[in-house]
Amino acid sequence: MIVASMVDVVKRYGKLQALDHVSLSIRKGEILGLLGPNGAGKTTAIRVLAGLIGADSGEIMLRGERQDVNNIRLKQHMGLVTQEVTIFEELTAEENLRFFGGLYGVKGELLRRRVKETLEFVGLSEYAKKEPGKFSGGMQRRLNIACALVHSPDFLIMDEPTVGIDPQSRNYILESVRCLAQNGTTVLYTSHYMEEVQAIADRIVIMDQGRVIADGTLEELIGRIQHEETIRITVTNPSSALTESFRAIQGVKTVTQKGADYTIVSGASSGNLNRVLAVAQQSGGVSNMAADKPTLEDVFLTLTGKKLRDGEASA
Amino acid sequence: MTIFRFALMRGLRKKSMFAALFAVPLAMIFIRPLWTPENGAGFVFYGMVILFAAFSLVRLIMTDRVSGTIVRIFAAPVTTFQYLSQNLLAYWLILGIQTVVMVAVGAMLYEWGIEMAAQLILCYTVFAVASIALSLAWTSLFRSKVISDAVFSIVVSFMALLGGIFIPLSMLPDILRKIGMLFPTYWFSNSLLGIRDGAASREYWLSLLIMLLLSAASLLYGSKRRLE
Ligand SMILES: Nc1ncnc2c1ncn2[C@@H]1O[C@H](COP(=O)(O)OP(=O)(O)O)[C@@H](O)[C@H]1O
Ligand SMILES: [Mg+2]
Numbered sequence: 001m002i003v004a005s006m007v008d009v010v011k012r013y014g015k016l017q018a019l020d021h022v023s024l025s026i027r028k029g030e031i032l033g034l035l036g037p038n039g040a041g042k043t044t045a046i047r048v049l050a051g052l053i054g055a056d057s058g059e060i061m062l063r064g065e066r067q068d069v070n071n072i073r074l075k076q077h078m079g080l081v082t083q084e085v086t087i088f089e090e091l092t093a094e095e096n097l098r099f100f101g102g103l104y105g106v107k108g109e110l111l112r113r114r115v116k117e118t119l120e121f122v123g124l125s126e127y128a129k130k131e132p133g134k135f136s137g138g139m140q141r142r143l144n145i146a147c148a149l150v151h152s153p154d155f156l157i158m159d160e161p162t163v164g165i166d167p168q169s170r171n172y173i174l175e176s177v178r179c180l181a182q183n184g185t186t187v188l189y190t191s192h193y194m195e196e197v198q199a200i201a202d203r204i205v206i207m208d209q210g211r212v213i214a215d216g217t218l219e220e221l222i223g224r225i226q227h228e229e230t231i232r233i234t235v236t237n238p239s240s241a242l243t244e245s246f247r248a249i250q251g252v253k254t255v256t257q258k259g260a261d262y263t264i265v266s267g268a269s270s271g272n273l274n275r276v277l278a279v280a281q282q283s284g285g286v287s288n289m290a291a292d293k294p295t296l297e298d299v300f301l302t303l304t305g306k307k308l309r310d311g312e313a314s315a
Numbered sequence: 316m317t318i319f320r321f322a323l324m325r326g327l328r329k330k331s332m333f334a335a336l337f338a339v340p341l342a343m344i345f346i347r348p349l350w351t352p353e354n355g356a357g358f359v360f361y362g363m364v365i366l367f368a369a370f371s372l373v374r375l376i377m378t379d380r381v382s383g384t385i386v387r388i389f390a391a392p393v394t395t396f397q398y399l400s401q402n403l404l405a406y407w408l409i410l411g412i413q414t415v416v417m418v419a420v421g422a423m424l425y426e427w428g429i430e431m432a433a434q435l436i437l438c439y440t441v442f443a444v445a446s447i448a449l450s451l452a453w454t455s456l457f458r459s460k461v462i463s464d465a466v467f468s469i470v471v472s473f474m475a476l477l478g479g480i481f482i483p484l485s486m487l488p489d490i491l492r493k494i495g496m497l498f499p500t501y502w503f504s505n506s507l508l509g510i511r512d513g514a515a516s517r518e519y520w521l522s523l524l525i526m527l528l529l530s531a532a533s534l535l536y537g538s539k540r541r542l543e
Contacts, residue, residue: 050390052389072392072393072394075390076392078390079390080390082387082390084383086382086383086384086386088325090325090329091321091324095321095324100387102321103318103391103392103393147387148387
């Protein structure tokens with residue numbers, strides 16, 4: 001079942017086309033990873049989807065209804081974790097949650113219980129009565145997430161929820177997202193960190209310069225690209241003759257040697273792993289061997305001709 | 316009513332607000348020379364206190380916008396009208412309570428009659444509406460709080476000058492008086508003159524009406540800005 005979808009959505013800021021005919025859909029109960037470098041249009045896509053800004057053209061559907069800036073009702077079931085930490089510094093953690101819960105009409109005993117549960121969920125129970133101005137970056141991020149969860153949304157949109165925090169808090173957050181998804185919450189998870197998206201998403205949409213350039217599961221995406229194979233091998237008897245033998249294998253592009261360690265790059269789907277192993281064994285033996293698996297980074301590189309991190313630098 | 320409740324809470328909690336809302340006005344009211352009927356500088360000065368208190372309250376809305384919290388508020392089922400009206404009403408209530416306390420203390424200390432007290436309260440609360448509306452329009456022009464604050468203090472000084480806060484309106488050159496008429500401060504001090512002439516004059520009611528019209532215009536203008 002489709003929870004939300006965008007079809008051919010265009011959004012311009014003046015001359016800049018921030019969304020260029022974007023189409024994507026989110027299925028019930030999945031974690032959809034939206035990956036793209038800074039400036040790709042992820043936040044804009046989210047804002048249009050959440051009905052915060054209008055699109056210039058295209059159709060946005062949520063729960064079978066047309067999304068629109070004035071459609072207040074659709075917002076009831078949605079939670080938005082903003083890219084910036086958007087909490088009130090002069091209110092305590094608990095008051096922040098009470099405020100955002102209250103906006104969704106949660107009140108009384110239910111509000112009290114949800115505030116308590118949500119603080120526990122993000123590990124901030126001890127800090128309920130503290131003002132977030134003094135929190136660490138990771139704690140503020142967790143409160144930022146909690147504020148979108150008090151009203152138990154069934155569709156959660158997270159816009160780069162882990163930017164600029166320590167690995168421990170990041171793992172905590174990723175674990176929480178998995179836990180939410182297991183309990184039936186549909187999650188749209190946006191990030192420019194491919195490792196995160198790779199680790200957490202059931203399905204992935206890759207955006208660049210306002211366009212969706214690929215979507216599918218991790219396996220589908222990787223299967224789609226023609227990828228170079230990189231083999232790292234450590235031999236017992238390194239020699240220049242062996243280097244030459246590696247070079248002679250069909251499809252091998254480069255061979256670099258560093259002591260007993262060789263790095264051998266072959267063209268796409270050359271299936272050279274076994275051949276390399278055979279050659280190495282003939283000349284004495286192998287003490288270690290590994291083949292690099294292609295990653296989302298490679299997918300992005302193949303599709304756009306640039307690295308994800310280049311996009312980051314130019315944003 | 317969540318927004319209204321939290322607007323009250325945030326408004327009263329800020330420490331800088333405490334001075335503008337309680338310390339300064341209460342210190343003022345006990346300075347007898349400020350409140351003599353002939354030289355009633357206190358009456359107009361208190362208007363400036365209201366204006367600055369209104370500005371620092373409305374700054375909370377600007378803070379929401381600049382910090383991006385507004386994005387999250389509008390991601391919830393909340394309309395622009397609900398957001399603005401509940402915030403502004405809370406600010407107005409805070410200023411209104413302050414005014415009532417001030418005038419009540421003043422009435423006891425200086426034997427203002429009940430009629431004068433009522434006219435003062437009405438005049439100050441209408442000016443509070445105008446101050447809130449003006450501050451909203453003002454802050455909607457800026458992206459940076461620092462610049463907004465700095466330019467506001469300068470502009471308010473001019474408004475105060477043209478509005479007869481430092482110099483009586485009757486002593487201003489005609490051309491400056493005419494410019495002053497564009498701002499609520501002018502009509503505010505004009506309405507105070509209307510009170511001190513005895514029973515509320517036509518001037519008084521007219522001034523209140525013009526303040527309300529200026530407020531409506533500022534509110535319309537200031538409520539257009541939504542995100543960012
Ligand atoms: N309010 C705005 N006005 C003008 N340009 C904007 C605005 N918001 C975003 N942009 C531009 O739109 C493009 C996409 O931005 P954004 O959606 O924030 O990307 P991402 O979230 O993927 O980093 C960027 O080039 C950005 O500069
Ligand atoms: Mg973004």
